[in-house]
Amino acid sequence: QVQLVESGGGSVQAGGSLRLSCVASDRTFSDYAMAWFRQAPGKEREFVGAIVWSGGRTYYADSVKGRFTISRDNAKNTVYLQMNSLKPEDTAVYHCAASVYGGSISLRAIRYDYWGQGTQVTVSS
Numbered sequence: 387q388v389q390l391v392e393s394g395g396g397s398v399q400a401g402g403s404l405r406l407s408c409v410a411s412d413r414t415f416s417d418y419a420m421a422w423f424r425q426a427p428g429k430e431r432e433f434v435g436a437i438v439w440s441g442g443r444t445y446y447a448d449s450v451k452g453r454f455t456i457s458r459d460n461a462k463n464t465v466y467l468q469m470n471s472l473k474p475e476d477t478a479v480y481h482c483a484a485s486v487y488g489g490s491i492s493l494r495a496i497r498y499d500y501w502g503q504g505t506q507v508t509v510s511s
Contacts, residue, residue, distance in 0.1 A: 388412040388500040390482050395505030406467040408482030416460035419485040422467045424478035439488030472509045479504040
């Protein structure tokens with residue numbers, strides 16, 4: 387069982403930046419594709435971005451493309467989400483997720499096998 391723990395959330399004004407981290411307990415972390423999803427109150431969970439096991443390929447939702455960057459450090463069992471130019475509509479709980487299909491990127495939450503508890507991001511105008 388892989389445990390994922392997110393950190394780095396907080397409150398920021400529009401235009402600001404935050405960097406989220408997600409640490410995995412499993413030393414096979416480098417085998418997994420990793421993704422970030424977010425969920426705002428009253429809304430469905432939304433795909434944000436994902437990265438394959440090697441870090442060699444990423445994919446982003448249109449709503450964050452050009453503002454958010456996913457990276458990973460397999461030596462530290464950690465995936466990051468750098469969020470710049472934040473907007474109030476980015477306010478949500480952000481979850482990281484891991485898929486055993488390390489070479490594939492899916493936008494669908496059901497394709498991910500392990501989830502973190504989430505970290506709150508609040509962007510004020």
